[in-house]
Amino acid sequence: MQADAKIRTEVGTESGPRGPVCSLRHFACEQNLLSRPDGSASFLQGDTSILAGVYGPAEVKVSKEIFNKATLEVILRPKIGLPGVAEKSRERLIRNTCEAVVLGALHPRTSITIVLQVISDAGSLLACCLNAACMALVDAGVPMRALFCGVTCALDSDGTLVLDPTAKQEKEARAVLTFALDGVDQKLLMSTTKGLYSDSELQQCLAAAQAASQHVFRFYRESLQRRYSKS
Amino acid sequence: MAEAAGVAAESLVGGRARAACTVLNQVVLPGEELLLPEQEDAEGPGGTGERLRLNAGARPRVRVVCGPGLRRCGDRLLVTKCGRLRHKEPGGSGGGVYWVDSQQKRYVPVKGDHVIGIVTAKSGDIFKVDVGGSEPASLSYLAFEGATKRNRPNVQVGDLVYGQFVVANKDMEPEMVCIDSCGRANGMGVIGQDGLLFKVTLGLIRKLLAPDCEIIQEVGKLYPLEIVFGMNGRIWVKAKTVQQTLILANILEACEHMTADQRKQIFSRLAES
Numbered sequence: 001m002q003a004d005a006k007i008r009t010e011v012g013t014e015s016g017p018r019g020p021v022c023s024l025r026h027f028a029c030e031q032n033l034l035s036r037p038d039g040s041a042s043f044l045q046g047d048t049s050i051l052a053g054v055y056g057p058a059e060v061k062v063s064k065e066i067f068n069k070a071t072l073e074v075i076l077r078p079k080i081g082l083p084g085v086a087e088k089s090r091e092r093l094i095r096n097t098c099e100a101v102v103l104g105a106l107h108p109r110t111s112i113t114i115v116l117q118v119i120s121d122a123g124s125l126l127a128c129c130l131n132a133a134c135m136a137l138v139d140a141g142v143p144m145r146a147l148f149c150g151v152t153c154a155l156d157s158d159g160t161l162v163l164d165p166t167a168k169q170e171k172e173a174r175a176v177l178t179f180a181l182d183g184v185d186q187k188l189l190m191s192t193t194k195g196l197y198s199d200s201e202l203q204q205c206l207a208a209a210q211a212a213s214q215h216v217f218r219f220y221r222e223s224l225q226r227r228y229s230k231s
Numbered sequence: 232m233a234e235a236a237g238v239a240a241e242s243l244v245g246g247r248a249r250a251a252c253t254v255l256n257q258v259v260l261p262g263e264e265l266l267l268p269e270q271e272d273a274e275g276p277g278g279t280g281e282r283l284r285l286n287a288g289a290r291p292r293v294r295v296v297c298g299p300g301l302r303r304c305g306d307r308l309l310v311t312k313c314g315r316l317r318h319k320e321p322g323g324s325g326g327g328v329y330w331v332d333s334q335q336k337r338y339v340p341v342k343g344d345h346v347i348g349i350v351t352a353k354s355g356d357i358f359k360v361d362v363g364g365s366e367p368a369s370l371s372y373l374a375f376e377g378a379t380k381r382n383r384p385n386v387q388v389g390d391l392v393y394g395q396f397v398v399a400n401k402d403m404e405p406e407m408v409c410i411d412s413c414g415r416a417n418g419m420g421v422i423g424q425d426g427l428l429f430k431v432t433l434g435l436i437r438k439l440l441a442p443d444c445e446i447i448q449e450v451g452k453l454y455p456l457e458i459v460f461g462m463n464g465r466i467w468v469k470a471k472t473v474q475q476t477l478i479l480a481n482i483l484e485a486c487e488h489m490t491a492d493q494r495k496q497i498f499s500r501l502a503e504s
Binding site for chain 1: 258260261262300302309311312313314315333334335336337339364365366401402488489490
């Protein structure tokens with residue numbers, strides 16, 4: 001069931017000194033690898049690896065019950081130690097993204113819980129979390145309006161755009177931008193940024209992320225087709 | 232696999248809506264939009280689709296039923312689950328039924344489904360039954376064959392019951408019964424003492440219960456057995472000995488990820504031993 005695809009593209013390397021170099025690291029995804037959760041997926045982007053489990057639509061605590069839609073909960077576990085402020089902030093970003101695509105109104109008074117375990121962090125952690133969450137939600141059969149993916153861009157000091165940066169590139173970067181895009185028309189679902197960048201650079205990053213998301217979605221399709229090839 | 236790859240190349244996720252009949256039995260992903268057959272004609276190369284739709288009253292209306300994994304989105308079908316798109320031809324005229332065959336584990340109660348439940352509580356005149364959904368189903372003590380107020384059925388907490396949903400929708404508590412509309416048990420009721428209950432994916436249950444499924448016939452030839460399939464992904468099986476029961480359970484679990492040829496091999500090997 002292991003689906004591995006090397007997707008590396010170089011777009012516009014010769015369009016000038018500030019042209020974006022769009023290259024994503026390797027993807028790998030495995031679905032349905034855990035037996036207890038309703039849906040699970042592990043997603044690898046280069047050396048960054050996330051394991052995701054989805055429970056739901058399941059029973060919900062009365063205190064968290066929402067009468068007209070499902071309660072979405074995201075739990076992000078770091079590799080070591082207890083979750084801190086950074087994890088809580090990421091959880092919230094992932095939850096807001098998922099809420100935008102999950103059709104929660106179809107399962108009112110239930111809970112959908114997404115548990116994300118960081119296996120290794122080598123940059124673009126939030127993007128990888130989003131991708132793992134999406135594949136696990138698809139595996140669990142949670143009704144969704146669209147697929148979604150996360151793409152991280154880094155801008156270094158001379159304005160070069162690096163897609164899917166490694167931890168080292170992230171640290172050296174002037175700005176790091178993460179976008180969540182939906183699979184229907186690559187519209188922006190969520191964005192979070194850190195650092196200093198200009199208006200035009202933001203647009204440039206978004207365009208590069210949208211182009212890169214096509215590769216992610218193509219990878220999703222390939223790996224899901226492989227999964228259903230035996231039925 | 233080769234044809235599947237061809238389709239992937241020509242249409243990316245987020246590509247334009249495809250006609251439902253061209254993707255039948257292929258993998259569809261959430262977010263895809265499907266055109267119904269009669270809309271294809273209207274939105275042909277002429278591009279006058281929008282005009283034609285204005286006098287839609289003149290066209291015969293086609294009834295299309297959206298099964299699991301599909302939703303009506305304007306005049307198109309929106310896919311909400313990943314799986315293979317299936318279609319059933321209607322009896323009379325019309326568009327028939329479309330649905331997505333997915334391999335999920337979590338059960339969502341559906342009216343009329345036959346399920347295996349575990350009695351978790353007895354409170355007054357109802358039993359609470361765990362069916363694997365988001366909340367326990369209720370089962371009245373009068374909903375058994377021959378039960379009256381005086382003559383209560385012998386159901387204990389922890390028992391397995393095989394029943395059918397009479398109320399199941401997203402807003403209400405699901406309700407089960409163990410009798411049919413004539414008041415007969417018809418195979419439903421408390422399941423006997425021993426035997427083995429195990430869980431499989433919902434896709435496998437549907438595959439096993441399909442009318443043209445050869446697995447059940449093959450399994451029946453191996454050992455004499457009693458078997459109950461619940462649409463909620465639970466299978467209860469009982470053979471003469473514990474060993475035979477375990478073999479049967481393992482075969483059924485393994486059937487999911489095997490092709491028809493592989494299954495044939497396994498069954499012929501088991502028949503020899």
